[in-house]
Amino acid sequence: MDYQVTVIGSGPGGYVAAIRCAQLGFKTAIIEKYDTLGGTCLNVGCIPSKALLDSTEHFHNAAHTFKEHGVDINEPKPNLTQMIKRKGEVVKSNVDGIAFLMKKNKIDVHIGLGSFLDKNTIQVTAKDGKAKKITTEKVIIATGSKPTPLPFAPLDKKRIISSTEALELKEIPKHLIIIGGGVIGMELGSVYARIGSKVSVVEFLDSIIPTMDGTMGKELLKSSKKLGMDFYLGHKVTALENKGKEVALTAEDKSGKKLELKGDYCLVSIGRRPYTDGLGLDKVGIETVKGQIPVDDHLKTKVDNIYAIGDVVRGAMLAHKAEEEGVLVAEQMAGQKPHINYNLIPGVVYTWPEVASVGQTEEQLKQSGRAYKVGNFPYKALGRARASMDLDGLVKILADANTDEILGAHIIGARAADMIAAGVVAMEYRASAEDVSRMSHAHPTYMEAFKEACLSATANRPIHM
């Protein structure tokens, strides 16, 4: 055998799995179809979108808050070309970093499409058609996911686009229509709304970011409307057509009332689907279910030496979930017994204000019938937020009514994405809301809102309210 472990796919699940395997002493290889490592996350997902979100947020502040802060400048103009160029540099330095990590950990990188010939042999076919075979004792499938197109309107990548194209636009759309008010739609919608696009979000459900706690969706809706975004909730898209210079969308609400929208671009962000094309799963007898590769609790497929992690398996399609799974599989192969608490994988939306969430939502608690307490604390009451003018947002803590154990933490506001880690730590240790409220939190910080929300949940006694 050439390798003890071969990882197919170099996204955050795959490359982390490979590094952990190498750390544990396995002779490891990684196969990547594209020319650069890092997968969706680094190339066309998390990292580039954050680069554009940060650039456009700077522009937004220059245009709207600098004056009040006492910074007088000439009217700023967005330079999308430069923004996208800078984004490209951010991506490049990140993917180069992964290449360095592969080298450092002595992981062999094979560029080309990996397909199974049998359970121990993988053919890697490069773009020029040259193929080589590698043999391996174990395989980790980490091939990730692709944007889901609408069944009646394929992505033409010109006017009807996915998130990948939305990160590479040559012009600022005059009117960007977004189908799907989930994480991707909201993030990219706010990118273009900040630099002057009219943005219309058409969402089938009655709320945006519907998988998160209801309060988060409501608050985000409020601040997104402030940004000038239009929302058409409870609307089902019935037709979408590229008419050359514009796209035409037809939708209807529950009562059957028609909505017609015309824009120059339409971003389809209705979800992502597991990606296993060309992997040759049939050669090893694995059948996907709804596109996903079925795995057991140890992320093992039905074939004894083949594991699968990340977006191709069940669970949230999140980079950090895939990373944890990569580590778990590697350590298992070494005979260790790691855990993943899937209930405590945080979810983040990088709008501004940011939204971050971990644990159970109020809706889930209501459904389960568990007695709970709610503690809210608004950013408005926070000295730190006043200083920075980031007054939108709140922290919402859900705790068990009897034991005071924190069951869910939901934050919308400045730095929510970084703050949620405190919720994860507290909940991994099963802290009570009072435990957190008795821990010293530095002043002035946004995290004080977390402590105050805990005080509020414990006995409804926040200090600054």
Add this chain to the structure above:
Amino acid sequence: MATQVKVPTVGESITEVTIANWLKNDGDVVKMDEVIAELESDKATFELTAPINGVLRIKKQKGDAVPIGDLICEIDESGSGQVSAPTPKTESKAVAASSGAAPKATGAVKEMKVPAVGESITEVTISTWMKKDGDFVALDEVIAEVESDKATFELPAEANGILRIVAQEKTTLPIGGLICKIEVMDGAPAKAAAPAVSAASSSSDKNYAAGHPSPAAAKILDEKGIAASNVSGSGPGGRITKEDAAKAQAGAPAKAESKPTAASAPVIPGSRTLRKEKMTSLRKTIARRLVAVKNETAMLTTFNEVDMKPVMDLRSKYKDKFKEKYGVGLGFMSFFTKAVCIALREWPAVNAQIQGDEIVYSDFCDVSVAVSTPKGLVVPVIRNAESMSFDQIEAEIARLAARGRDGKLSIEEMTGGTFTITNGGVFGSMLSTPIINAPQSAILGMHNIVERPVVKDGQIVARPIMYLALSYDHRIVDGRESVSFLVRVKELLEDPSRLILEI
């Protein structure tokens, strides 16, 4: 305004009371003279009444032992209406839920006695009480640490209820001795489920997270195959810390995670199952007798070495003819048996044994030969070996060995030897100190034959050497006799012609 309610003086010799039951819940509106709790002392049970109208604020929970004069609750006069308003709805739900789970005394008392902890252990000492007298203890909760002369073990509660300690720390109790009593109660302790009395006390009392391992602790425990329920947590609220998990298996190989820098050492997966098998009665007999010999004799061992070349030369020269004539192979055992018999007659103490206050000398040599069988070691006897010829000895050994392998040896065939020969050499032993086959007084240990450099006539030559060991009972065999015996065996073997002439 809150009025403090303290434990009243209830009798001369009573210094503390236990709260048997709260009849009202925290936050309830109580009227003056209404009975709010039942208290019990070691003498009697009595009722506690509210001194004023107001809202009850419970300070001591059911099951708590409270000294006379200590605060038990407060009654807030400042109006009942005010109280429920700021309380969130969910909290009042919690109150209702917990009152249903309040424990009830069943009247039964469970006596906990020292369990039988090991065959030879007759008494134990209470080393530490983990729970105080009057504490509420849950079934299977560890309440004390007990130590015997062999080990320390934990004592789990045999019932839910109030602990009444009988044996104090450092007390030594016989097996079956009374350790403590538990006043059995139904339900969980009030304090675990009680609603937040005040925000300050709400989390410190609660133990919903007791036994919850941290992420790293969970991984360690799983790898060790230890259930979290078997580990007592030292973290806040009884949480299991990484250190708790790491200590949970003192002695087992640490599966330390290999650092990135030490990437060459992956953790090796391996089974760690234990297999238990009943000891056969033969094994038990062997075990008992060997230990008895060690304990009851003054055993020691003397060593010597034999140049086996003469015996080997003789054997290789005649083994074919021997086999042809007698139908049995010429082994080393017949040489050793013959040599031993000659030496035994010269040093009769080695062939003797103690019976009570007497020493019994035998003028015959019944030589026991240790034979390994699938069921264990057996030691059949070659009777009157001193009168036997080489071929008779070989034939008898072959017969006994075959019967031993088949498990057919009779007790008769295995009893009554006067001296034993054991050959660890067949398994490759270089040197050993055999244990005497009681009630005999000595045993000869044979070992493997190895070419060793020896000095002969001033020249270093390679010779096949066997080390010999003679373990003997110093009570009746002196050093002179044992050493001379072994030297004699050596002389006879190094010059086999002396075996014939017996000189």
